[in-house]
Amino acid sequence: QQQVKQSPQSLIVQKGGISIINCAYENTAFDYFPWYQQFPGKGPALLIAIRPDVSEKKEGRFTISFNKSAKQFSLHIMDSQPGDSATYFCAASLSGSRLTFGEGTQLTVNP
């Protein structure tokens, strides 16, 4: 059973635009929500993460918005750059160890 649903599966954005990727989860006991970024030929790497006691976390051009009542969270990439082109995975975990991943979003930022 897929406990974290991610959309869209692919996304094409123009340079300078905003990229938005959405995730929804089922298990209300999840207490840690990271986003991972994966470039071709590389393993995923942690990009940014949030805990459910805050509604938003920002690191540079990357922002997580978290809606606990709706059981949804999203990644916003402001001023998207071609170097942001990668596959992005949302995930959720209970107590920070075992992660349940979404299906992934392949982001392409056109120059």
Add this chain to the structure above:
Amino acid sequence: DVKVTQSSRYLVKRTGEKVFLECVQDMDHENMFWYRQDPGLGLRLIYFSYDVKMKEKGDIPEGYSVSREKKERFSLILESASTNQTSMYLCASILQGVGNQPQHFGDGTRLSIL
């Protein structure tokens, strides 16, 4: 910097073969994980281990087994490889019991079963 090393980047095997995928981490992490990555399905957990000689089934353990004889090494075994096990396999490790730490991933092994 944490380094997770997977022994092969690409591997081609035949149906019915016994296949070993090796993973080594250099940061003394207790927890190690094996995932498979397929387009549109994300990363799915096959097995994980909290300590030497300990293993737990993940979401898709059928057709796989694991071995952890040393803390730094976690092996994934395909007992009798089948074509539906053609996939990208990713190993990860994490430090246990220190709050929310990132999982550190290797660069993957792309396995083709013919």
